[in-house]
Amino acid sequence: MVIDTDVLQPQHSDKTGLDVDPGKMGVAPSAPSAFSALSVEDQPARMNTPFMDNFPDPSQPEHPAETLAPTKLEVHHVNFFYGSFQALHDISMSLLQQRATALIGPSGCGKSTFLRLMNRMNELIEDTRMEGQILLDGQDIYHPDVDVVSLRKEVGMVFQKPNPFPKSIYDNVAYGSRIHGIKDKKTLDEIVESTLQQAGLWGEVKDSLQKSATALSGGQQQRLCIARCLAVQPKVILMDEPTSALDPIAAGHIEELIGQLKKNYTIVIVTHNMQQAARVSDYTGFFYQGELIETGKTAQIFTNPKEKKTEEYITGRFG
Amino acid sequence: MSTTATLPVQTTSLTQGGLARRNAKLAEMLTYGLMRLVTYLMVFAVGYIVFDIVANGLPAINWEFVSQFPRRSGAQGGILPAIVGTISLVTLAIGVALPLGVASAVYLNEYAKQGRFTDMLRLAIVTLAGVPSIVFGLFGLALFVLVLGFGASILAGGLTLACMILPTIIVASEESLKTIPKSFREGSLALGATRWQTIFKNVLPYAMPGILTGTVLSIGRAAGETAPILLTVAAFFLPVLPGSVFDQVMALPYHLYVLATQHPEAAAVRPMQYGTALLLLLIVLGMSLLAIVFRNYFRGKYRW
Numbered sequence: 001m002v003i004d005t006d007v008l009q010p011q012h013s014d015k016t017g018l019d020v021d022p023g024k025m026g027v028a029p030s031a032p033s034a035f036s037a038l039s040v041e042d043q044p045a046r047m048n049t050p051f052m053d054n055f056p057d058p059s060q061p062e063h064p065a066e067t068l069a070p071t072k073l074e075v076h077h078v079n080f081f082y083g084s085f086q087a088l089h090d091i092s093m094s095l096l097q098q099r100a101t102a103l104i105g106p107s108g109c110g111k112s113t114f115l116r117l118m119n120r121m122n123e124l125i126e127d128t129r130m131e132g133q134i135l136l137d138g139q140d141i142y143h144p145d146v147d148v149v150s151l152r153k154e155v156g157m158v159f160q161k162p163n164p165f166p167k168s169i170y171d172n173v174a175y176g177s178r179i180h181g182i183k184d185k186k187t188l189d190e191i192v193e194s195t196l197q198q199a200g201l202w203g204e205v206k207d208s209l210q211k212s213a214t215a216l217s218g219g220q221q222q223r224l225c226i227a228r229c230l231a232v233q234p235k236v237i238l239m240d241e242p243t244s245a246l247d248p249i250a251a252g253h254i255e256e257l258i259g260q261l262k263k264n265y266t267i268v269i270v271t272h273n274m275q276q277a278a279r280v281s282d283y284t285g286f287f288y289q290g291e292l293i294e295t296g297k298t299a300q301i302f303t304n305p306k307e308k309k310t311e312e313y314i315t316g317r318f319g
Numbered sequence: 320m321s322t323t324a325t326l327p328v329q330t331t332s333l334t335q336g337g338l339a340r341r342n343a344k345l346a347e348m349l350t351y352g353l354m355r356l357v358t359y360l361m362v363f364a365v366g367y368i369v370f371d372i373v374a375n376g377l378p379a380i381n382w383e384f385v386s387q388f389p390r391r392s393g394a395q396g397g398i399l400p401a402i403v404g405t406i407s408l409v410t411l412a413i414g415v416a417l418p419l420g421v422a423s424a425v426y427l428n429e430y431a432k433q434g435r436f437t438d439m440l441r442l443a444i445v446t447l448a449g450v451p452s453i454v455f456g457l458f459g460l461a462l463f464v465l466v467l468g469f470g471a472s473i474l475a476g477g478l479t480l481a482c483m484i485l486p487t488i489i490v491a492s493e494e495s496l497k498t499i500p501k502s503f504r505e506g507s508l509a510l511g512a513t514r515w516q517t518i519f520k521n522v523l524p525y526a527m528p529g530i531l532t533g534t535v536l537s538i539g540r541a542a543g544e545t546a547p548i549l550l551t552v553a554a555f556f557l558p559v560l561p562g563s564v565f566d567q568v569m570a571l572p573y574h575l576y577v578l579a580t581q582h583p584e585a586a587a588v589r590p591m592q593y594g595t596a597l598l599l600l601l602i603v604l605g606m607s608l609l610a611i612v613f614r615n616y617f618r619g620k621y622r623w
């Protein structure tokens with residue numbers, strides 16, 4: 001497989017995968033947000049999780065000038081159960097701000113389940129249970145005091161199948177803002193225009209904003225869903241196989257868009273397409289049968305995986 | 320070359336088994352023929368009844384008939400009180416049953432934890448839908464007329480009819496809610512909408528067409544049933560308009576029953592019977608059309 005290393009290198013060109021500073025994890029310098037139900041005292045004690053072993057100690061003198069991307073989401077020893085079936089086993093992982101992290105692995109290995117834990121969508125499924133902790137900017141998102149509505153404003157999601165609502169394009173994009181109390185027509189107009197522009201759809205739809213969103217093509221629908229997600233100003237965007245229902249050209253548009261978006265957002269993307277993972281992501285996590293086998297820089301995972309399973313999967317020996 | 324060699328073989332295989340296929344075709348034609356026959360019979364029966372009522376009822380209907388009070392126990396004059404009675408009963412029944420029914424369906428489909436309890440609830444609702452209307456009449460008599468002390472009144476009758484059509488509306492609404500894709504709900508929740516916002520803004524509007532179809536069916540039933548109103552509201556002969564919901568009132572189906580079977584000059588009032596029947600049909604048609612207009616509005620607005 002040919003990997004374009006220019007794309008893979010994160011902007012700060014770090015050769016050792018040195019991006020996580022356990023000492024700095026709590027002080028993510030993200031903008032203060034609505035998601036602040038907990039005071040600092042309430043926060044659980046931090047721990048160094050074993051997966052940190054993947055990353056060298058940042059205090060090592062060889063890399064003194066390293067700039068670190070702060071951690072946005074931290075997953076600590078998460079187990080997840082559908083009834084009595086355990087779908088995730090002791091997952092620990094850090095997701096870094098302004099980086100795209102790809103989740104890969106064979107069908108049924110728990111990628112979607114893992115993704116849906118970050119905006120608590122799994123709670124909607126009856127008879128499920130989660131153990132462990134997921135911290136967003138250091139706050140436990142499963143803490144009883146956390147308001148799931150503001151969490152989901154902070155952590156947006158784009159689904160595998162484009163799911164525009166059967167309303168007009170305008171009403172789709174404005175849906176979230178209206179839900180969150182914005183009524184002013186001018187403000188809404190601005191939000192609609194700027195998010196459609198960000199999603200690269202404005203040019204195609206600016207004259208037909210009142211047309212039904214379901215009349216758009218699949219690729220346009222998916223970009224509309226991305227715009228709809230951006231309109232509530234999330235910090236994290238979860239994408240579950242966002243291009244699997246699209247043709248290669250439409251998929252290319254979305255990938256380009258992800259490249260743009262990761263300058264401002266934390267992106268987590270599930271994909272079955274290895275090339276896509278290699279193209280769009282900075283970090284990659286490989287899941288297998290509910291376990292996180294390996295995480296690391298995308299370039300490292302794809303060129304020099306540490307685990308045999310990872311190598312077998314990437315080289316297409318199973319999956 | 321192999322391609323040219325296989326071509327004739329394929330052609331023969333297409334014509335083989337001709338007999339079996341001819342039999343299958345015959346069976347298919349027979350079945351379709353039967354189905355078509357049954358459908359035509361149904362249409363013919365309905366068409367004949369409607370034709371009979373329209374042909375005989377139309378001459379009886381005039382301005383006096385719809386705007387006057389009945390005289391000589393309905394042998395002369397009009398049927399204004401019965402028209403007013405039926406319209407107010409149906410309006411009250413739908414007005415009560417529609418919100419309650421939709422709320423129940425929303426609870427059952429969107430909120431309740433699915434399991435034995437909800438299955439039992441659904442079974443109870445479906446069973447209720449099949450309960451004879453006279454039983455609802457007795458229930459209404461006991462609860463609304465006697466226990467709650469509404470007396471024989473529009474209120475008691477309307478609520479009784481509401482109970483009767485409630486199961487139909489719940490079932491139709493739930494079926495309609497079930498057809499709304501899960502992705503609409505998830506998409507909305509993922510944007511930070513609450514469950515309630517999601518249902519109100521992104522589920523119910525799309526379910527409206529199905530809900531209104533159930534309502535159309537219920538209008539006909541509420542307008543036409545005689546037994547429940549007989550026990551709870553309908554007056555044999557009351558040539559005044561009701562002053563409030565606590566008054567008794569005449570109603571078209573019961574009036575029709577009286578004219579047809581209880582009237583001393585049943586044969587002489589035959590045109591009045593036909594006129595009453597036709598008006599009842601027209602009222603049901605009119606109210607259903609109203610619901611259908613709403614339904615089409617929602618259908619056109621939200622397409623997926």
Ligand SMILES: Nc1ncnc2c1ncn2[C@@H]1O[C@H](COP(=O)(O)OP(=O)(O)OP(=O)(O)O)[C@@H](O)[C@H]1O
Nearest residue numbers: 082085087105106107108109110111112113114125
């Ligand atoms: N609602 C559910 N109830 C019970 N089990 C479920 C449910 N959803 C998923 N699972 C199980 O959990 C495991 C992980 O599923 P998940 O959907 O997370 O896999 P995935 O990695 O996203 O697969 P794919 O690549 O096919 O989308 C699977 O074994 C699946 O059968």
Ligand SMILES: [Mg+2]
Nearest residue numbers: 111112113240
């Ligand atoms: Mg999946």
